[in-house]
Amino acid sequence: METYLNMGPQHPSMHGVLHLKLTIDGENIKRVEPEIGFIHRGIEKLCENRMYFKITPILNKVDYIAAASWECLYVSTVEKLLNIEIPERAKYIRVFMLEMQRIMSHLFWLGTLSQDLGQPTSFVWAMRDRERFLDIFEEITGGRMTFGYMIFGGLKFDIEDATFERSAKLIDDVEKNLKEFIGMLSGSIFMGRMKGIGKITKKQALDYGLTGPNLRASGVQYDIRKQEPYLIYDRLDFDIPVREEGDCYARYEIRLEEIRQSIKMVRQVIRDMPKGPIQAANSITIRPPLALSLRTPEHGEAFCRQECPRGEGAIYLLSDGSNYPYRMRLRGPSFINLQLLPEICKDTCIADVVAIVATLDPVFGESDR
Amino acid sequence: MINDMMRGLMNLIVSTASAIGLSEDIGQIIFYIIIALFAFLFVSLYAVFGGWGERKVIGRSHSRLGPNMTGPFGLLQTVADVIKFMTKSVIFPKGSDKKIFVTIPGAMMLVNFTALLFVPFGSYTIINSDYSLLIIFALLSLGPTLMMLGSWASNSKYSTLGGLRGASLVFVYEVLLSLSIAGVFLITGSFSIAKAVQMQSDLGLWFIVLQPLGFVLFLMAMIASFERNPFDMTEADSELVSGWRTEYGGIYFAITLFAEYAKLFIGCAVIASVYLGGWLGFLGEAGFFLKIILITILMYYVRAASMRWRLDHLLARVWNFYVPLALLNFLVTYIVLMVI
Incomplete structure (x- = not known):
């Protein structure tokens, strides 16, 4: 007998406010209809009524788990529009922030995944490690989760060497703790719940426009950091992990491997960190007189894409030469990754849906915008 | 020791009753009422401090502190929770069968406390029976039925799913529970807990040494019958909100939790006496309670x-792997006993 079951938006397992309309037959899922938009704030429209420098804090709230990535994306887009070249040290520090953010974001994902599988221990461990990242971000930027740290042409503040030392120690610890996580998240129960569940074929992944770890778990080697290197990614030595299986376990492995690669990158960045200014000569800081004078070229447009922790984030910015953007379009990877949900959840069971949603790693601030 | 004390208490009460002109039966009834109150108090203490210990242990393994604010070392945390549960108003879901809904938590407690009659408190057992283990298993197996009734009466889909999962879980542990302990039955030739303890004392060997496989399987089946992790799919919080007790709130929720701790005590007492030597040998009766705490x-x-x-996955694993193992354990025990 088929019945209808609501999962979310207020449900302990959902990562935020996803509403899944399940049609179930006993434990088996017949149909899944995801409903999103519960925290739609109209960010794109809000941006049209803000001066450029006032948009950065809003963009921080697009993906609140990984705020730095969207901040950097927006700032890079405006810099592209204005043709500002940022100094070397600023580039390095931005990559430092981005990769630290990626580790933190993936740790958060690891925690929520284990929570969803009924293992709260590693959830709290992940939060414990994440807390130290937040401390470091607070030390650098003054904000724990949302920063407002990057400005057009560079950064607001410089980072002291002591902070880099603490970060280096932190990532050493994270690398060590990853073994504990793997110890907790292995064994036959975990394998049974992850292997062969929620399979995404290569074709499906490409058809639906999946990006990020979810795409790479389906056997497509695609990462903007390698395809179109921005900032200093072309100078760093790192690999893009790829798995062929496309199931939940592949996505789990990919993200773990990405944490390791990010740790490798942060080490290189700290090692090669150059001295010098952190703001370009023609940078526009948030200090009012200068910032108010930011006028973009008439009818300019810029498109910028970068690899966010959840996939490819992109911003298209259209300017009419005034203080405000004429139109700003965001491409959020979570929104696009979620479209596949009805297809891969078909003929699974309730316990699997939770695991599948967890491994797709959506953030609803970003998919609802 | 506890046994002697209890017998002394019984004689005292009966003689006092006859001294003031009451019949011996009334004296015995008064004695059993006092015993029931004692048992209730004892299990309440176990639940309160067991709940505290659980949070503390889980907290430490989470690298948290656990409760540490309410009372010394947070010892009164569970008491505070009970007070909170009592002051909460109970919400009856629309279309729920109120009579069954409110009866179920009490019925669960009743069933578990009935099983407590056959569980040893040290050397003292309220009802000494040669079939005590069978009776305990029979009473514990009523749990899922009550759970299903409660989930059905809640008129909620999450509850119903949780109750159905509970019904399926019976197939996991019922067979395993009796098959894995069957080795002990064979060795002692009886279903009695007291006899098993006596035999271990006579042999000078705990049954965990003679039946290691049986012990592991029995422990697993016991955890499954408590519906604790990793067998907590009946209340899987990330899937079914809170499973069969999604709709239970306030005092009814507290009673279901209490019934669960009574069940936990029964299970731990059975394991401690059947496999770990019970109250004879190591540290005597204090050792028995220590063993319960450790389990x-x-x-x-x-x-x-x-x-x-x-x-x-669990059902497949149990029926393809653990049940054959338990059968093997039974068979090997039987053959060894035949040879000896």
């Missing part, structure tokens, strides 16, 4: 370290 802590660690099974 309880083991359960906490299992909860902290494990992940939830998927029901169909």
